[in-house]
Amino acid sequence: GQVHAFVIHRSIQSSSRTQSLHAWKFQGHDVYTESFKPSPLSTISNPFASLLNNPQNSKRDQKPILVLIHGFGCSTTYWRKTKTALLDAGYEVHALDLLGQGQSSKPGRSNGIEYSIRLWAQQVDTYIQEIIDDGSNSNNNAPIVLCGNSLGSLVALTAVTGDFDDSSSSTATNNNNYQGICMFNCGVGFNSRGIANEEQWAPWQRFLINAVYNVLELLIFRNTLLLTYVLNNVVTKDLLRDTLQSLYKCTPSNVDDELVDSFYYPAKEEGSVEALSQIYTNDPGATPMELHRRYQDMFSTTASSNSKAFPVHLVWGDDDAVTPLEGGVGQFYCNLAQDPTKRISFETLSPSGHIPFDDNPDASNQSLLTWLGTL
Numbered sequence: 001g002q003v004h005a006f007v008i009h010r011s012i013q014s015s016s017r018t019q020s021l022h023a024w025k026f027q028g029h030d031v032y033t034e035s036f037k038p039s040p041l042s043t044i045s046n047p048f049a050s051l052l053n054n055p056q057n058s059k060r061d062q063k064p065i066l067v068l069i070h071g072f073g074c075s076t077t078y079w080r081k082t083k084t085a086l087l088d089a090g091y092e093v094h095a096l097d098l099l100g101q102g103q104s105s106k107p108g109r110s111n112g113i114e115y116s117i118r119l120w121a122q123q124v125d126t127y128i129q130e131i132i133d134d135g136s137n138s139n140n141n142a143p144i145v146l147c148g149n150s151l152g153s154l155v156a157l158t159a160v161t162g163d164f165d166d167s168s169s170s171t172a173t174n175n176n177n178y179q180g181i182c183m184f185n186c187g188v189g190f191n192s193r194g195i196a197n198e199e200q201w202a203p204w205q206r207f208l209i210n211a212v213y214n215v216l217e218l219l220i221f222r223n224t225l226l227l228t229y230v231l232n233n234v235v236t237k238d239l240l241r242d243t244l245q246s247l248y249k250c251t252p253s254n255v256d257d258e259l260v261d262s263f264y265y266p267a268k269e270e271g272s273v274e275a276l277s278q279i280y281t282n283d284p285g286a287t288p289m290e291l292h293r294r295y296q297d298m299f300s301t302t303a304s305s306n307s308k309a310f311p312v313h314l315v316w317g318d319d320d321a322v323t324p325l326e327g328g329v330g331q332f333y334c335n336l337a338q339d340p341t342k343r344i345s346f347e348t349l350s351p352s353g354h355i356p357f358d359d360n361p362d363a364s365n366q367s368l369l370t371w372l373g374t375l
Contacts (some may be wrong), residue, residue, distance in 0.1 A: 024096075024131060026123045029111070032103035033127065038087045064143040064179050064375065065132055066094040069124060069185070071150030071355075072279065077100030077262035077334055082357045084364035091372070094132060098155070099123055100279070102262070106271025115278040117151070117190045119283040120197040121158035122165070133177070135284070143179035145372065150323060150354060151190070153183035157288060159331050160310065161295045180375055181310040182368055184357050185323045186202070186333065189284030221280035227273045237264050249319040249353035250360040259358070289332050300341045311343040313371040317352035345371060 018271040024031050051301075066086055068079045076095040086093045086253045097104040099113065107113040128144055148156035158164055160178040221227070240263050245252040266272060292299055301309040314333050316325055322332060325348065337346035347367045 015132065023262060024127065026099060026126060029099060029113070030105040030108050031096055031099060031123065031127070032076070033094065033131070034083075035131075036083055036093045038090050038092065051069050062142060063091055064145040064372070065094065067124065067128065067132075067144060067146050068093065068156050069120075069146060069148040069152035070095075070098065070102065071148075071152045073101065073263060073267075074149070074152075075262045075266065077102075078149075078259060078355060078358045080258075080358070081361035082365060082368070085361070085369065089369055089372075094127075096124070096127055098152075100271070100275035102266050106269055106275045108271055108274040114282065115155055115190075116282055117158050118164035119156075120155045121163070124155060124159045125162075125164070141177055143177050143375075145180045145182065145375070146178065147182045147184065147368070148186075149184040149357070151187040153186035154189070154285075154288060156181045156183065157186075157291055158286070161291055161298065163286065163291060163294065174332075178310075178336070178370070180313065180371075181328075182313045182315065182371065183333075184315050184364070185320055185354055186288055186314065186316060186329050187323055188287050188327075188329050190279065190282060222279055223276060224273055227277055231267050231273060231276070235267050237261075240264055247320075247354045248359040249317065250349075250351045250356075254255045254358055254361075287328055292332075299344070301343070302341065309341065309343040311371075311375060312345075313368070314344070314346045315356055315367045316346065316348050317354060317356040318348050318350040318358065319352065320354045321351070322354040 024033050061179065068076070068082065071080065075097050079095050081093065100106045100115055113119070122147070132144070133141065146156035146159060148154070160181055217263040237260050241255055241260050244255045244259065244263070248255055253340050286294070298310050299312070301307075312333075314337070316330060316333075318325060325334075333344065333346055336342050336344045349356045349360050349363050349367070352364070
């Protein structure tokens, strides 16, 4: 059976923060979410703001609310050090497990669910509208900053552009008050097939990549019996610990029991096999490069436009074997960061791997907080 740790509206209060855990529903399915509010004193950036009548001053003084979006197979758990740093700096923080991942429920096609980047972007956008910006509290119209890791970075990019919504020609920035994105490494697509869509490949190389992936898809990713056996019998805590430690280049000792369990137990839940199969076999979706071209006006400042380019900050581990800095996406953003018409900043952390915010948290948190101070 499923083992969900859903707690509805339980608040944990201390002198420094308030934590709330919610079982929120998206398209009728349970989604595990967390929200953290700092103490009132830590949120005051200007003690004289209330004395100023200019509403622009009040708006500028309001700190953005952070929403954390995990990567493939992950959960809210590995944001633990990021959440603490943001709270200590006076930011309100929300984190959620994407549908089919972590402690969220894992529906499948029989429940009308087709997993994709666009589905998860819609989940994030809907959460912000229904929970953060619901019009019933002081958060109404508060600025929002999305933080993503790997695949979660692409979910964030899709959410702020509104690319998940076929029914509207406008971007999501008109619906939610998105103020920026911080990407901790960025994936190329929903699955590894997205690598074939990177622009550095010749046609024959693209054909070869797709051919290899077609074989893997046929033999493994669509073979539910094999996937069931692998998840039930091959995926052990020791295997996960070794795999995660290989991704942590700065502090492998941060791979503790809490982190390993956050990967292990969701993989054993009912529905995890189909969720995994869909993730590996469904359309990889738009690459970051395609999204930037599609919404180039949003990410550029031009002489004819009065609006500034949308800010994006990247924090990239220098020793990442999953989304290498030398890969198509890494180089794409390195180049964009040199473009004066963009508001894109790029910082490489060394040493660090695929999960810099839990592997090298001090440097990662400093980079994030410094960038937030520029918004």
